[in-house]
Amino acid sequence: MSADDPLVCLLTNPTSGAGRGRGAASAVTAELHRLGVRFFDATGSSASGSLRRAHVAAAGADAVVVVGGDGMVHLAAEVAAAHDLPLGVVPAGTGDDVARGLGLAVRDPGDATRAVVAALRAGRTRPVDVLAVRGGDPAGSPEHRGSPRSAGSDRYERVVLGVVSAGFDALVNERANGWSWPRGRARYVMAVARELPGRRSLDYSLVVDGVPEHRQALLVAVANTASFGGGMRIAPDADPGDGVLDLVVVAPLPAWELARVFPRVFSGTHVGHPAVEVRRVREVELAAEGDDLPVYGDGERLGTLPLRVGVRPGGLRVLA
Numbered sequence: 648m649s650a651d652d653p654l655v656c657l658l659t660n661p662t663s664g665a666g667r668g669r670g671a672a673s674a675v676t677a678e679l680h681r682l683g684v685r686f687f688d689a690t691g692s693s694a695s696g697s698l699r700r701a702h703v704a705a706a707g708a709d710a711v712v713v714v715g716g717d718g719m720v721h722l723a724a725e726v727a728a729a730h731d732l733p734l735g736v737v738p739a740g741t742g743d744d745v746a747r748g749l750g751l752a753v754r755d756p757g758d759a760t761r762a763v764v765a766a767l768r769a770g771r772t773r774p775v776d777v778l779a780v781r782g783g784d785p786a787g788s789p790e791h792r793g794s795p796r797s798a799g800s801d802r803y804e805r806v807v808l809g810v811v812s813a814g815f816d817a818l819v820n821e822r823a824n825g826w827s828w829p830r831g832r833a834r835y836v837m838a839v840a841r842e843l844p845g846r847r848s849l850d851y852s853l854v855v856d857g858v859p860e861h862r863q864a865l866l867v868a869v870a871n872t873a874s875f876g877g878g879m880r881i882a883p884d885a886d887p888g889d890g891v892l893d894l895v896v897v898a899p900l901p902a903w904e905l906a907r908v909f910p911r912v913f914s915g916t917h918v919g920h921p922a923v924e925v926r927r928v929r930e931v932e933l934a935a936e937g938d939d940l941p942v943y944g945d946g947e948r949l950g951t952l953p954l955r956v957g958v959r960p961g962g963l964r965v966l967a
């Protein structure tokens with residue numbers, strides 16, 4: 648190991664993957680030691696602590712490497728993008744939708760670490776698009792405090808790698824996050840079942856690539872990658888390398904029809920349904936009438952509407 652070797656800012660999360668994160672973190676640090684990689688472990692006792700420490704550590708690092716699920720990858724992407732560093736991902740969550748969406752294999756943490764280190768040492772990165780989200784009331788996302796860019800909602804911009812969504816699924820997410828059991832997909836499916844009877848469509852005001860439109864919809868999602876919620880392929884053809892976003896609007900459906908169509912989201916075949924519209928766009932402004940509708944990005948609460956989502960083509964380099 649020499650001072651010329653790359654220095655990694657490492658982020659882990661003991662709570663990822665229903666507790667698997669702790670073991671994954673140990674496996675990764677052991678492998679980094681074995682491979683002689685210089686790293687600084689920026690993991691704190693909470694998400695906000697990790698974010699603060701990572702912003703400091705990243706200032707002197709050559710890469711950010713994250714061990715965890717979508718929420719951790721989200722946090723690490725924020726740091727990597729702010730410091731213009733490549734991001735290495737060791738998936739260790741319950742869903743790992745973002746990692747899969749980026750085309751990364753979800754495998755043994757040791758193998759994933761070796762792949763990341765090989766890419767780092769070879770200087771091999773793949774550019775991926777990111778969603779740049781403005782608005783969304785940062786007060787609604789306490790873990791975000793501590794970022795150099797969190798001051799003032801106008802200047803506030805947040806990076807999302809996977810899917811930004813508002814509507815039925817955000818309410819489902821809100822409900823699922825309030826439960827500690829069951830884990831993973833089962834928790835989402837149960838939350839859907841609980842949310843279905845009370846489901847309502849909302850009056851959305853959208854500005855899509857500069858053109859205003861009003862829509863009654865159950866759900867509006869802006870996707871960079873295909874899935875969220877542990878395998879729900881909301882935008883099955885979304886490609887994080889195409890420089891555009893997939894805007895998904897689900898029109899109101901009777902409850903019985905929604906219950907019939909919903910399971911098709913796991914295979915992505917819901918997009919053939921007439922109530923589901925998918926468009927390739929570059930920027931969406933999103934508001935919902937008279938509602939503090941929660942908005943989620945990468946499975947994390949971003950805050951509430953209104954907000955604007957744009958694409959930064961190739962905005963992040965992934966070590967792969």
Ligand SMILES: Nc1ncnc2c1ncn2[C@@H]1O[C@H](COP(=O)(O)OP(=O)(O)OP(=O)(O)O)[C@@H](O)[C@H]1O
Binds near residue numbers: 662663693694744
């Ligand atoms: N150091 C930490 N200590 C406690 N909680 C943390 C820490 N770092 C992050 N968190 C929180 O843990 C939550 C879950 O993290 P993560 O997304 O990595 O795992 P997961 O939920 O199991 O995976 P997935 O989102 O892929 O299903 C995040 O919402 C994040 O805010």
